[in-house]
Amino acid sequence: MSEAREYQHIGQRTIRPDGFDKVTGKANYGADLSIPGMIWGAILRSPHAHAKITSLDVSEAEAHPDVFAVATYQDFPSVNAEAVAAGTARKDLFDTAANVLADTKVLYHGHAIAAVAARTEAAAQAALELIQVAYEVLDPVLTIDAAIKDGAALLHDNMMTQGLLEPASAASNIAARMELKKGDIDLGFEAADIIVERSYETPTVHQGYIEPHATTVRFDDNGPSMIWCPTQGHFDVRARVAQLLNMELGQIKVVASEIGGGFGGKTTVYLEPVALILSKKSGRPVKMTMSREDVFRASGPASASQSKVKIGAKSDGTITAMQASLHYEAGAFKGSPMGPGCMTIFTPYDVENMYVEGFDVVVNKPKAAAYRAPGAPQAEFAAEMAVNELASKLGMDPIDLRLKNAAKEGTQTIYGPKLKTVGLEACLLAAKSSPHYQSTLQENAGRGLAAGFWFNIGGQSSVMIHLNPDGTGSIIEGSPDIGGSRASMQMMAAEVLGVSPSTLNPIVADTEHVAYNQTTGGSRTTFATGMAVIEAAEDIVDQLKARAAELWNVTPEQVDYKNGVAYNLSSDERLSLAEICAKAEKTGGQITGRANINARGAGPSFAVHLCDVQVDPETGKTDVLRYTAIQDAGKAIHPSYVEGQFQGGAVQGIGWALNEEYVYSADGVMENAGFLDYRIPLASDLPEIETIIVEVPNSFHPFGVRGVGETGIVPPLAAVGTAVSEAIGLPITSLPCSPPKLLELIMKRG
Amino acid sequence: MKTHVSTVVNGDAVEFLCSPSDTLLHALRNEIGLTGTKEGCGSGDCGACSVMLDGALVCSCLVLGVEAQGSQVETIEGIAHQDKLHVIQEKFLEHAALQCGICTPGLIVSTKALLEENPAPTEEEARYYLAGNLCRCTGYDKIIKAVMDAADVMRQGA
Ligand code: FES
Ligand code: FES
Numbered sequence: 001m002s003e004a005r006e007y008q009h010i011g012q013r014t015i016r017p018d019g020f021d022k023v024t025g026k027a028n029y030g031a032d033l034s035i036p037g038m039i040w041g042a043i044l045r046s047p048h049a050h051a052k053i054t055s056l057d058v059s060e061a062e063a064h065p066d067v068f069a070v071a072t073y074q075d076f077p078s079v080n081a082e083a084v085a086a087g088t089a090r091k092d093l094f095d096t097a098a099n100v101l102a103d104t105k106v107l108y109h110g111h112a113i114a115a116v117a118a119r120t121e122a123a124a125q126a127a128l129e130l131i132q133v134a135y136e137v138l139d140p141v142l143t144i145d146a147a148i149k150d151g152a153a154l155l156h157d158n159m160m161t162q163g164l165l166e167p168a169s170a171a172s173n174i175a176a177r178m179e180l181k182k183g184d185i186d187l188g189f190e191a192a193d194i195i196v197e198r199s200y201e202t203p204t205v206h207q208g209y210i211e212p213h214a215t216t217v218r219f220d221d222n223g224p225s226m227i228w229c230p231t232q233g234h235f236d237v238r239a240r241v242a243q244l245l246n247m248e249l250g251q252i253k254v255v256a257s258e259i260g261g262g263f264g265g266k267t268t269v270y271l272e273p274v275a276l277i278l279s280k281k282s283g284r285p286v287k288m289t290m291s292r293e294d295v296f297r298a299s300g301p302a303s304a305s306q307s308k309v310k311i312g313a314k315s316d317g318t319i320t321a322m323q324a325s326l327h328y329e330a331g332a333f334k335g336s337p338m339g340p341g342c343m344t345i346f347t348p349y350d351v352e353n354m355y356v357e358g359f360d361v362v363v364n365k366p367k368a369a370a371y372r373a374p375g376a377p378q379a380e381f382a383a384e385m386a387v388n389e390l391a392s393k394l395g396m397d398p399i400d401l402r403l404k405n406a407a408k409e410g411t412q413t414i415y416g417p418k419l420k421t422v423g424l425e426a427c428l429l430a431a432k433s434s435p436h437y438q439s440t441l442q443e444n445a446g447r448g449l450a451a452g453f454w455f456n457i458g459g460q461s462s463v464m465i466h467l468n469p470d471g472t473g474s475i476i477e478g479s480p481d482i483g484g485s486r487a488s489m490q491m492m493a494a495e496v497l498g499v500s501p502s503t504l505n506p507i508v509a510d511t512e513h514v515a516y517n518q519t520t521g522g523s524r525t526t527f528a529t530g531m532a533v534i535e536a537a538e539d540i541v542d543q544l545k546a547r548a549a550e551l552w553n554v555t556p557e558q559v560d561y562k563n564g565v566a567y568n569l570s571s572d573e574r575l576s577l578a579e580i581c582a583k584a585e586k587t588g589g590q591i592t593g594r595a596n597i598n599a600r601g602a603g604p605s606f607a608v609h610l611c612d613v614q615v616d617p618e619t620g621k622t623d624v625l626r627y628t629a630i631q632d633a634g635k636a637i638h639p640s641y642v643e644g645q646f647q648g649g650a651v652q653g654i655g656w657a658l659n660e661e662y663v664y665s666a667d668g669v670m671e672n673a674g675f676l677d678y679r680i681p682l683a684s685d686l687p688e689i690e691t692i693i694v695e696v697p698n699s700f701h702p703f704g705v706r707g708v709g710e711t712g713i714v715p716p717l718a719a720v721g722t723a724v725s726e727a728i729g730l731p732i733t734s735l736p737c738s739p740p741k742l743l744e745l746i747m748k749r750g
Numbered sequence: 751m752k753t754h755v756s757t758v759v760n761g762d763a764v765e766f767l768c769s770p771s772d773t774l775l776h777a778l779r780n781e782i783g784l785t786g787t788k789e790g791c792g793s794g795d796c797g798a799c800s801v802m803l804d805g806a807l808v809c810s811c812l813v814l815g816v817e818a819q820g821s822q823v824e825t826i827e828g829i830a831h832q833d834k835l836h837v838i839q840e841k842f843l844e845h846a847a848l849q850c851g852i853c854t855p856g857l858i859v860s861t862k863a864l865l866e867e868n869p870a871p872t873e874e875e876a877r878y879y880l881a882g883n884l885c886r887c888t889g890y891d892k893i894i895k896a897v898m899d900a901a902d903v904m905r906q907g908a
Contacts, residue, residue: 020835023855210796684878688891
């Protein structure tokens with residue numbers, strides 16, 4: 001099977017096909033499109049974190065000669081209770097609408113209230129001042145504790161907690177509760193010789209993609225309206241805008257521009273529906289962009305969390321019970337990633353008794369969006385810190401403790417299925433023998449290690465491959481390329497067709513030119529869209545055989561196809577792919593292969609990270625001395641981009657662990673809404689990020705691929721947290737380990 | 751009132767109109783149509799808008815459009831010679847030093863400035879010189895490898 005296979009192209013480090021445009025400035029990203037006659041939109045944002053809108057008067061703005069249109073919540077035609085009741089609108093449509101243009105309340109500082117479109121960017125900004133809004137200011141609710149305490153101000157007057165054992169009797173800021181269990185948690189703790197129990201918290205952080213949100217749209221009554229935007233899922237943008245504006249899918253064409261980072265944060269809509277309303281009302285194309293400040297204040301963030309973890313073990317290191325209670329901030333509207341948090345927290349462990357409960361809590365912060373393995377870093381941070389504490393209490397090597405309890409093929413997960421073949425043990429063993437783990441730790445330094453898990457997903461993908469009369473071709477796919485996926489599509493198709501990758505041009509088509517594709521996310525693209533590419537290429541191979549058979553006057557069964565050449569098994573005749581294409585006119589016209597699939601069998605990816613740090617006792621500043629990311633890729637199609645995913649995830653995790661956090665004033669204003677004060681890691685902050693690619697094939701993928709994009713951000717929080725804790729000799733329970741926080745701990749320690 | 755600005759961009763004489771508060775970044779992108787220079791923050795913190803102005807590396811979001819009057823501007827669009835990539839661009843591709851690519855134009859312009867000033871930087875010098883260019887995707891590892899490799903090749907060529 002896959003291990004033994006020899007590949008021509010898979011596993012090579014080819015030059016990405018979109019590379020030339022991206023190193024020369026030719027590639028067009030979200031803010032790069034301008035259309036003749038285009039006007040500019042701007043958004044009025046709330047100065048309060050929590051307030052009722054008592055009146056909103058846009059008449060003066062509308063009357064201004066430079067202004068062509070004004071939009072408010074009232075412009076969403078389909079967002080009404082009847083549409084939801086009739087099943088024509090999704091329930092969460094209310095939230096999406098009220099997030100992109102506030103309804104009767106503003107729920108965070110920076111919440112969009114109204115939009116104007118005017119002749120120039122400056123005129124649009126100026127016209128915002130003509131909009132009159134009156135507010136009744138309410139108490140801002142800024143933390144989980146504040147949100148769930150008795151008498152807390154309510155964000156949504158009618159929100160009843162879902163998932164309680166007894167139906168809720170009063171509204172609350174807890175949107176939902178869930179629990180998962182296996183075995184008997186009480187018996188598990190009774191069997192334990194040692195118990196570790198601790199509470200942890202993580203801050204609100206941002207995905208921090210360097211490209212702000214932007215869009216250019218053109219409403220068209222006669223043909224499809226056009227939306228150009230950087231998104232991880234243009235089909236999803238189309239669906240959401242269609243629902244919000246009561247349009248049919250066929251009336252909207254979404255073109256995915258090149259995308260300047262997303263990490264989950266570009267899986268929803270902010271500007272697109274608003275811009276389309278403005279375009280419809282003004283009859284002109286409209287462009288809108290977010291400033292960096294808007295990006296921080298009104299998009300993204302990943303949920304802050306509070307976690308309680310309790311772990312029981314025998315004195316030989318056998319874990320008998322794992323229990324957790326997790327609270328996640330959803331931001332202004334329900335829907336934190338508490339679900340995946342509960343599902344992933346203990347999955348690296350094969351332990352009989354587990355119990356996890358989760359709470360989804362609304363607070364006056366921007367609506368949380370997905371961020372790389374959404375929900376998992378927060379939860380697994382808590383679990384891995386506690387496991388490391390257990391290892392140190394038992395006097396056991398943290399890798400040996402994990403090997404003793406590691407999830408493997410057949411392990412029953414807490415969320416349902418049993419694991420198929422997985423690579424956690426392989427990653428732990430690779431970590432143990434790595435040069436990093438074998439190295440001696442510098443003086444005054446600390447070393448941390450943590451494991452991480454993410455499910456990965458499959459889902460729907462559609463691909464066409466067209467061959468040209470000279471044998472070159474194009475791969476028409478619908479998964480926005482966020483980190484080099486065109487290269488892996490090209491390589492997989494080339495492998496099946498037996499041609500050079502550079503003869504095939506991968507194109508990310510708009511929503512009209514390829515059938516539905518699920519959003520790029522969940523580490524699904526190389527797995528699921530890759531599977532569709534392989535099937536489409538196999539479809540072509542079948543056709544090539546049939547065409548050759550026709551030319552030779554034999555049956556297709558008498559034709560073999562290998563490395564780009566068809567062989568007549570009953571003679572020594574052969575025809576290359578290019579020759580068959582050149583003769584396609586005689587055998588029924590040109591050749592297209594296609595595949596529309598719903599990919600099943602995504603293979604989970606486990607990782608283990610190692611981190612050495614030093615903490616300056618004078619300043620509290622942490623230096624990362626050495627870092628190694630080890631992860632199971634199943635099969636690395638393009639090893640450089642696989643390593644890149646490991647490294648990128650690791651560094652985002654290092655930022656989360658050491659520096660990044662939303663800092664709020666008492667009245668709910670984010671005080672660090674810029675890259676100067678919200679400090680993401682710089683080149684000068686980091687050492688080399690070493691990588692080890694482990695390959696335990698996923699038997700459900702023809703080449704053995706697992707997704708690799710997300711798992712890499714899961715282990716760093718606890719790997720860094722543990723290293724810091726070792727370095728200063730004190731427990732770490734709250735992130736980030738920022739200099740002031742560490743300095744305070746060090747001072748207290750004396 | 752708009753000002754008429756005459757300047758040279760990537761060797762070509764260029765004229766544009768610009769308001770007193772418009773940045774050079776705005777002029778490049780919206781008046782001249784060179785959108786290879788990117789905006790990540792507008793406040794001098796990300797380096798996506800890096801260009802050379804009279805031989806000095808600047809954040810074009812912090813320079814006014816009118817300041818380009820009579821000067822020489824070099825942007826990402828001027829670094830390759832038609833289809834022939836500059837060594838730095840080739841090395842970025844070879845080392846897979848870009849994922850999304852939004853930071854890449856700024857990083858390539860900054861790397862060129864670094865290697866003109868210091869043809870043999872240590873890895874640490876490269877990391878500090880490029881600390882003004884944020885990349886959220888790569889963790890910088892492959893970027894630094896590309897920069898060091900480009901420096902080697904350029905020194906051999908010189
Ligand atoms: S856009 Fe100029 S530094 Fe960020
Ligand atoms: S490659 Fe995406 S920000 Fe650098």
